[in-house]
Amino acid sequence: RGYVFNPRLNSFAKGPTNVTGVGTQGSTLYVVSPSLVTIPPFQICTDIYDMGTRKGKTIRSVEIGTALNRPLQVQIDYRYNKTKDFYSTQWHTTDSRGIAFLSVYGQEFKCRIRTDIYEKFRLDYLRLNGVVHDN
DSSP, rough: OOEETTTTTTEEEEESSSEEEEEEEEEEEEEEOOOOOOOOOEEOOOBBBTTTTOOOEEEEEEEEEEEEEEOOOEEEEEEESTTSSEOOOOOOOTTTTEEEEEEESSSSSEEEEESSSSOOOOOOEEEEEEEEEEO
């Protein structure tokens, strides 16, 4: 795993695993690596979401509101019982409206979003669409 330190925020973030040095000479920034530097995709994960009930639910789609023109990818972590581990769906790409269609059943969910777009963007909304079952 690689990490990058941000001195302005005094924090670490996930970064390239093979960077061995960063420095400046004059006004030129140099990054040292024994091989090609690859940057991992930007990824966020929500907290646990249960729609306010312990009943079973089926998520049918995820809507993401941003001003980006390129699609994002969505993955749902789900579990059937709060004492069990989470499972994950495959990654699904959003369409031109920002909607990813998938079907997953569970009691609790976490939503993951990733992109290889490295530009500043704001997440306007995240909506998990589905149904709550009676049992």
